[in-house]
Amino acid sequence: MKGARIEGALLGALICGLVLVVCATWVFALYYVPSIDDAHSSIVYAETASPFLATLRSFRWFAESGVMTLTILAIATMWLRRSYRAGDRIEMRWYLLLALVPIAGLYSFTGQLLLMDQDAYHGTVVRMGIVESVPLIGPWIRDMLFGSARVDGTTLTRFYALHAIVLPVIMLGLLFALYRRRPRDPAVIAGAIVASALLVALAALFPRPISIAARPETPLADVRPEWFFLPLSMALRLGSVAGTCIHIGAGVAAIALIVWPFIAPKLKGNFDRVAMCGALAIHLSLTAWGFGQDAKKGVGYFRTPDLEAVMTEMGKVNERLGYEGQLGASERAAEAAADLLMLLREVEQLADHGDVKDRKRWLEWCAESRERVIEFWSKPRDADATLHSLRTLCDDCHKLQETDENVWPILPHPPDRYPLSEDAFANLAPTSDIPAKLKNLMKHMHQAYDELNAAGPGSAQALLDLEAYTKALAPYFESEGMADVGKREVWDQTIRDLMDACRMIRQAEAAPQVYEGLQTAHIACGACHTEFGVDDDAAELAPPRK
Numbered sequence: 001m002k003g004a005r006i007e008g009a010l011l012g013a014l015i016c017g018l019v020l021v022v023c024a025t026w027v028f029a030l031y032y033v034p035s036i037d038d039a040h041s042s043i044v045y046a047e048t049a050s051p052f053l054a055t056l057r058s059f060r061w062f063a064e065s066g067v068m069t070l071t072i073l074a075i076a077t078m079w080l081r082r083s084y085r086a087g088d089r090i091e092m093r094w095y096l097l098l099a100l101v102p103i104a105g106l107y108s109f110t111g112q113l114l115l116m117d118q119d120a121y122h123g124t125v126v127r128m129g130i131v132e133s134v135p136l137i138g139p140w141i142r143d144m145l146f147g148s149a150r151v152d153g154t155t156l157t158r159f160y161a162l163h164a165i166v167l168p169v170i171m172l173g174l175l176f177a178l179y180r181r182r183p184r185d186p187a188v189i190a191g192a193i194v195a196s197a198l199l200v201a202l203a204a205l206f207p208r209p210i211s212i213a214a215r216p217e218t219p220l221a222d223v224r225p226e227w228f229f230l231p232l233s234m235a236l237r238l239g240s241v242a243g244t245c246i247h248i249g250a251g252v253a254a255i256a257l258i259v260w261p262f263i264a265p266k267l268k269g270n271f272d273r274v275a276m277c278g279a280l281a282i283h284l285s286l287t288a289w290g291f292g293q294d295a296k297k298g299v300g301y302f303r304t305p306d307l308e309a310v311m312t313e314m315g316k317v318n319e320r321l322g323y324e325g326q327l328g329a330s331e332r333a334a335e336a337a338a339d340l341l342m343l344l345r346e347v348e349q350l351a352d353h354g355d356v357k358d359r360k361r362w363l364e365w366c367a368e369s370r371e372r373v374i375e376f377w378s379k380p381r382d383a384d385a386t387l388h389s390l391r392t393l394c395d396d397c398h399k400l401q402e403t404d405e406n407v408w409p410i411l412p413h414p415p416d417r418y419p420l421s422e423d424a425f426a427n428l429a430p431t432s433d434i435p436a437k438l439k440n441l442m443k444h445m446h447q448a449y450d451e452l453n454a455a456g457p458g459s460a461q462a463l464l465d466l467e468a469y470t471k472a473l474a475p476y477f478e479s480e481g482m483a484d485v486g487k488r489e490v491w492d493q494t495i496r497d498l499m500d501a502c503r504m505i506r507q508a509e510a511a512p513q514v515y516e517g518l519q520t521a522h523i524a525c526g527a528c529h530t531e532f533g534v535d536d537d538a539a540e541l542a543p544p545r546k
Contacts, residue, residue, distance in 0.1 A: 005187045
């Protein structure tokens with residue numbers, strides 16, 4: 001009788017969790033924008049405007065984790081009590097619970113990407129690789145589930161449709177079927193009340209973090225799966241043989257759970273109970289091992305903000321915003337505001353860091369900076385003034401911390417030399433001194449780029465020289481044996497992009513167009529360096545607008 005009450009309480013908690021998950025998901029869908037460019041900022045904007053929505057997101061995460069936990073516990077309880085059969089009849093509730101495991105797993109799997117932050121994006125990339133590695137059917141499953149060979153807008157749209165529409169409807173159907181098996185049971189009602197109270201407390205006390213928007217070019221080294229998939233991930237660390245055995249064992253266990261109610265009456269002894277206890281022990285041991293390793297190293301599930309890394313990221317966002325007074329700064333401010341708000345949350349957590357000289361002033365600076373960032377959204381017409389105010393706050397913080405400006409620079413006002421007038425090119429001619437060696441040519445190109453980037457007095461001559469060096473690049477592909485290193489089409493595309501950049505700078509009618517040309521040149525050179533490799537002593541690109 002006591003076992004039946006425990007089973008009923010678990011079922012009640014599970015039903016409650018399913019209801020709350022579906023409701024929270026549909027509320028989340030009301031303010032979510034399923035777009036690669038806007039998904040992350042839509043979440044941050046909504047949660048900044050209403051802190052309740054941030055709590056709701058945490059509530060949804062704890063609820064979906066609770067559904068998986070309760071499903072596993074309910075299955076284990078029925079197995080140990082052998083209540084998957086009622087006399088000669090197999091309990092349909094057993095198969096409803098088994099069906100809920102992949103549904104809940106897929107729900108969590110698809111929901112993670114929707115945040116479109118660093119953890120979500122790179123975690124999904126890792127999972128795509130795992131799915132693709134499945135023998136024979138891996139590529140087919142990848143195409144059906146992800147819709148593409150990489151994580152892109154198609155993947156996000158499919159995951160959103162599954163997470164917000166398809167899976168909640170299936171879960172509601174399973175919920176209704178489960179409830180019909182134990183209607184108005186006091187144990188079920190008690191379990192539901194306890195589960196709802198516990199979920200509310202967890203969401204309020206332990207808010208779920210969200211990091212900066214996804215940056216495909218900046219992978220994370222400590223991506224982790226959902227906690228209930230952690231044992232399978234940890235099994236791979238035991239070596240190929242042990243990992244393969246555990247994965248095969250997991251597959252055999254899944255098949256056994258399906259067929260066991262049919263063959264159990266023909267068997268005697270407690271083999272099934274011993275096997276279940278052993279499986280749970282292995283699962284818990286691998287989970288504890290994974291959590292322990294991360295806690296010891298401060299990575300993965302226990303990752304803590306790093307002061308220098310956070311400040312470096314803020315510097316990158318600052319650089320993306322460009323110079324004050326540029327046309328279009330308002331648009332860039334709206335894109336960067338979400339990242340800045342997330343980074344400021346991490347900065348606030350570092351108030352007790354040993355390198356922070358004044359904790360009180362540090363927290364005041366975080367609060368003031370957050371107000372300035374919110375103004376990017378609320379007052380887009382005043383974005384330039386807000387940007388200047390924010391950078392002034394950052395400069396004050398750097399002075400307080402005695403920060404090396406070369407590490408976290410604050411961008412200056414744009415020089416008045418741009419755009420270049422036709423008079424600036426009077427009596428000037430492109431250089432005719434083309435080096436014979438590619439390494440020397442790249443040094444000259446680097447010097448010309450630096451002069452343009454700094455808006456130095458020789459900017460006009462530097463532009464003419466950069467154009468001349470670019471025109472001379474083509475023959476070096478054969479003479480320097482670059483075909484053995486990279487593709488010819490990348491080399492040719494770099495030349496075309498650099499010529500376009502020079503033309504943009506020459507024809508610019510305003511300073512922002514000059515900086516856009518510099519950005520084009522920077523990206524073109526970076527793509528070429530990535531393809532062919534580069535000697536940093538010969539040509540180390542400085543970021544534009546610095």
